[in-house]
Amino acid sequence: xxGDAEKxxxxxxxxxxxxxxxxxxxGKRDETLILPINDSISVTLDPNHLCTTTTVSVSPSFDxxxxxxxxxxxxxxxxxxxxxLREIRARAQDVExxxxxxxxxxxxxxxxxxxxxxxxxxxxxxGLASSAAGLAxxxxxxxxxxxLKEDNSQLSAxxxxxxxxxxxxxxxxxxxxxxxxxxxxxxxxxxxxxxxKHWDDLVIIIAxxxxxxxxxxxxxxxxxxxxTSALIDHRxxxxxxxxxxxxxxxxxxxxxxSFARLACTDSNQFHAVCLDTYPPIFYMxxxxxxxxxxxxxxxxxxxxxxxxxxxxxxxxxxxxxRDRKTAASLLQRLxxxxxxxxxxxxxxxxxxDKSILQDAGxxxxxxxxxxxxxxxxxxxxLSEKSKGDVSYFICTRPGGGPVVLADESHALLDSVTGLxx
Amino acid sequence: xxGDAEKxxxxxxxxxxxxxxxxxxxGKRDETLILPINDSISVTLDPNHLCTTTTVSVSPSFDxxxxxxxxxxxxxxxxxxxxxLREIRARAQDVExxxxxxxxxxxxxxxxxxxxxxxxxxxxxxGLASSAAGLAxxxxxxxxxxxLKEDNSQLSAxxxxxxxxxxxxxxxxxxxxxxxxxxxxxxxxxxxxxxxKHWDDLVIIIAxxxxxxxxxxxxxxxxxxxxTSALIDHRxxxxxxxxxxxxxxxxxxxxxxSFARLACTDSNQFHAVCLDTYPPIFYMxxxxxxxxxxxxxxxxxxxxxxxxxxxxxxxxxxxxxRDRKTAASLLQRLxxxxxxxxxxxxxxxxxxDKSILQDAGxxxxxxxxxxxxxxxxxxxxLSEKSKGDVSYFICTRPGGGPVVLADESHALLDSVTGLxx
Numbered sequence: 023x024x025g026d027a028e029k030x031x032x033x034x035x036x037x038x039x040x041x042x043x044x045x046x047x048x049g050k051r052d053e054t055l056i057l058p059i060n061d062s063i064s065v066t067l068d069p070n071h072l073c074t075t076t077t078v079s080v081s082p083s084f085d086x087x088x089x090x091x092x093x094x095x096x097x098x099x100x101x102x103x104x105x106x107l108r109e110i111r112a113r114a115q116d117v118e119x120x121x122x123x124x125x126x127x128x129x130x131x132x133x134x135x136x137x138x139x140x141x142x143x144x145x146x147x148x149g150l151a152s153s154a155a156g157l158a159x160x161x162x163x164x165x166x167x168x169x170l171k172e173d174n175s176q177l178s179a180x181x182x183x184x185x186x187x188x189x190x191x192x193x194x195x196x197x198x199x200x201x202x203x204x205x206x207x208x209x210x211x212x213x214x215x216x217x218x219k220h221w222d223d224l225v226i227i228i229a230x231x232x233x234x235x236x237x238x239x240x241x242x243x244x245x246x247x248x249x250t251s252a253l254i255d256h257r258x259x260x261x262x263x264x265x266x267x268x269x270x271x272x273x274x275x276x277x278x279x280s281f282a283r284l285a286c287t288d289s290n291q292f293h294a295v296c297l298d299t300y301p302p303i304f305y306m307x308x309x310x311x312x313x314x315x316x317x318x319x320x321x322x323x324x325x326x327x328x329x330x331x332x333x334x335x336x337x338x339x340x341x342x343x344r345d346r347k348t349a350a351s352l353l354q355r356l357x358x359x360x361x362x363x364x365x366x367x368x369x370x371x372x373x374x375d376k377s378i379l380q381d382a383g384x385x386x387x388x389x390x391x392x393x394x395x396x397x398x399x400x401x402x403x404l405s406e407k408s409k410g411d412v413s414y415f416i417c418t419r420p421g422g423g424p425v426v427l428a429d430e431s432h433a434l435l436d437s438v439t440g441l442x443x
Numbered sequence: 444x445x446g447d448a449e450k451x452x453x454x455x456x457x458x459x460x461x462x463x464x465x466x467x468x469x470g471k472r473d474e475t476l477i478l479p480i481n482d483s484i485s486v487t488l489d490p491n492h493l494c495t496t497t498t499v500s501v502s503p504s505f506d507x508x509x510x511x512x513x514x515x516x517x518x519x520x521x522x523x524x525x526x527x528l529r530e531i532r533a534r535a536q537d538v539e540x541x542x543x544x545x546x547x548x549x550x551x552x553x554x555x556x557x558x559x560x561x562x563x564x565x566x567x568x569x570g571l572a573s574s575a576a577g578l579a580x581x582x583x584x585x586x587x588x589x590x591l592k593e594d595n596s597q598l599s600a601x602x603x604x605x606x607x608x609x610x611x612x613x614x615x616x617x618x619x620x621x622x623x624x625x626x627x628x629x630x631x632x633x634x635x636x637x638x639x640k641h642w643d644d645l646v647i648i649i650a651x652x653x654x655x656x657x658x659x660x661x662x663x664x665x666x667x668x669x670x671t672s673a674l675i676d677h678r679x680x681x682x683x684x685x686x687x688x689x690x691x692x693x694x695x696x697x698x699x700x701s702f703a704r705l706a707c708t709d710s711n712q713f714h715a716v717c718l719d720t721y722p723p724i725f726y727m728x729x730x731x732x733x734x735x736x737x738x739x740x741x742x743x744x745x746x747x748x749x750x751x752x753x754x755x756x757x758x759x760x761x762x763x764x765r766d767r768k769t770a771a772s773l774l775q776r777l778x779x780x781x782x783x784x785x786x787x788x789x790x791x792x793x794x795x796d797k798s799i800l801q802d803a804g805x806x807x808x809x810x811x812x813x814x815x816x817x818x819x820x821x822x823x824x825l826s827e828k829s830k831g832d833v834s835y836f837i838c839t840r841p842g843g844g845p846v847v848l849a850d851e852s853h854a855l856l857d858s859v860t861g862l863x864x
Contacts, residue, residue: 252708253715256677287673287721294674294719300704301739302711308729318722 038159068421074155084135114168139434157184158191178212194422225349231337282327323398350381358393459580467713489842495576505556535589560855578605579612599633615843646770652758703748744819771802779814
């Protein structure tokens with residue numbers, strides 16, 4: 023160890039995307055190591071709209087490991103944080119910053135304390151896989167700080183121990199979490215199927231649905247499913263393996279109809295096994311159901327899928343449109359059927375990539391009020407509009423993997439004190 | 444044929460109960476004969492509260508088969524009606540009414556026309572298995588009119604061809620529909636497991652839930668499930684057979700905890716395979732989910748099940764309480780959490796066996812307003828009360844099978860004209 027009177031602070035800031043599974047992960051075969059009972063496949067979401075930024079720092083002046091999430095200090099004592107920190111420290115390498123005159127030998131990392139600050143650019147509580155992005159960003163940024171030699175796939179196996187789906191946030195584009203066979207979990211890691219440029223027609227619209235129901239956490243939910251569902255084994259062993267092969271093929275070929283069919287049916291089946299859990303778990307609500315009806319009716323009317331939908335452990339809908347033109351039509355349909363409450367302005371009701379709003383020809387609330395019913399929803403439940411069932415929409419697209427933000431202006435910690443800015 | 448100048452009218456009036464499956468029927472292996480892919484078990488509901496009354500009549504003066512449902516003439520041309528009529532006429536016997544001087548030889552039935560009037564003592568559209576009671580009553584009353592030698596079990600195989608679940612309405616108490624093995628369906632029929640006196644502690648409360656969504660018919664729904672669900676085969680072949688054995692055992696032993704666990708998990712699994720259908724089918728809505736939460740929280744708080752729930756192809760909840768005392772507590776909880784809209788009076792909000800209301804100490808709307816939260820629902824979604832989510836409650840119990848109503852005052856057709864009274 024070296025540096026000016028032990029007062030140095032060494033920092034790394036990184037940004038990591040969130041991801042949405044299109045073949046779902048639900049059920050662990052090992053609770054501690056977080057080993058799943060089936061493979062899963064996800065799409066990484068553009069970090070410009072949904073991401074976690076994390077600054078990790080080390081200094082001999084820090085007297086304990088500390089962490090701040092969205093500006094508020096949180097405990098690092100949880101087993102999952104501790105697993106990640108232990109695994110990363112065990113792989114730490116020598117680090118030298120000649121400019122700052124800092125030298126850390128790999129064995130020093132066991133004694134040095136860390137300060138970590140993390141920030142989500144979207145509401146943490148909205149059920150948008152914030153823990154996935156968060157744990158992935160923690161592992162990625164620490165790996166950079168400690169100069170780990172492991173590649174992102176190997177890092178994903180560490181992130182997995184923090185939050186299962188976090189392992190899929192180590193890559194951009196389309197990512198597969200291979201369940202692996204080893205008891206120690208060494209082969210349960212993420213691989214990239216295709217990067218974000220491979221299929222860049224896709225546009226993603228997320229409906230953040232107002233929930234009146236407190237949700238079952240996914241950790242306890244999937245544990246209950248594994249113990250009580252009479253269908254989960256059949257799903258994991260017989261259904262998912264075939265869908266994984268088909269989904270990989272659909273992604274390689276950019277075959278949207280197959281992609282949509284697989285994503286929708288697998289989302290539905292995940293919610294089916296939740297319902298088959300005892301007591302049953304309901305993540306989707308009536309608004310979620312109406313969004314599905316909206317998409318299904320349109321897909322049927324067009325004769326071929328225009329939009330895929332998928333729902334995680336909550337009522338929010340993630341819709342994947344085959345291209346920008348479809349996304350604009352989808353947004354029109356969504357705004358017509360799910361208008362905002364009267365005190366909400368358009369700018370805060372549709373966030374993210376606002377160019378989709380422009381493509382849809384919607385400049386202000388008057389344009390929303392001027393929307394008319396599309397032919398496929400005549401005489402349907404969608405004719406009943408209810409304001410405020412959706413909190414807001416996020417327009418985004420498939421995006422890239424973790425990156426280091428070299429510019430110190432992005433750092434969440436002060437470079438002198440190592441405390442939140 | 445005989446009688447006074449061919450002007451005679453011969454009539455039979457019968458009353459048949461509806462039933463609620465506790466191990467569900469969902470999926471046909473033969474669409475025409477209505478042969479199911481698994482056995483099912485039901486509880487017959489007390490016909491004093493939910494039943495169909497049907498008058499069937501024959502006269503040489505009738506020039507065609509005609510039918511009236513709830514006073515309105517409906518077509519008999521549907522394949523299902525025709526199947527039942529054909530099967531019954533084929534088994535018709537000689538009939539003689541010496542008092543009226545009428546004699547019908549069995550071959551005459553092929554030429555004679557029928558008038559049929561049917562009436563449900565509950566809303567047809569409420570999703571309370573009106574077709575089951577209706578078809579069962581049609582078959583039962585015609586069998587009496589035409590003097591069939593077949594027993595109720597054999598008649599159930601005819602009713603089955605009109606509406607699958609109708610076969611279970613040929614008996615009171617607890618009834619099993621054996622799926623059978625024969626291609627012609629001759630062994631796909633109902634048998635009584637226990638009569639209504641066997642387990643007469645049970646009390647049933649039905650919540651008729653306001654639906655804003657038009658439902659998928661069960662006929663097309665189960666067809667779609669069989670074609671598209673990746674879970675239905677596993678359910679039918681691996682899960683249900685074990686549950687049937689366990690449910691028969693629970694009924695014989697009056698083992699309420701097992702009965703409740705099986706009924707609840709099987710209802711949930713039926714809705715799970717509906718959700719696994721493509722496009723997905725949603726029969727339960729947010730109100731259904733809240734009713735389940737209400738029951739599950741209470742059952743958990745008590746440490747052993749107090750109430751079982753089951754949902755058919757719609758949002759209505761059928762709750763089975765272990766005894767009268769539990770039913771009164773259940774009704775208090777339901778009225779607290781699901782109060783009526785302000786313009787509804789108690790007398791029309793809780794119908795059927797009103798003595799449960801008395802047991803619950805509720806005489807008027809003020810008593811409903813005076814109800815307080817029970818300990819298990821603190822800080823839960825149930826603390827949010829929403830008036831009008833339930834249309835009304837029906838209190839009932841397990842009941843008896845079909846009966847002939849000898850008293851002519853019950854007849855729905857005029858004994859001279861053969862037309863609706």
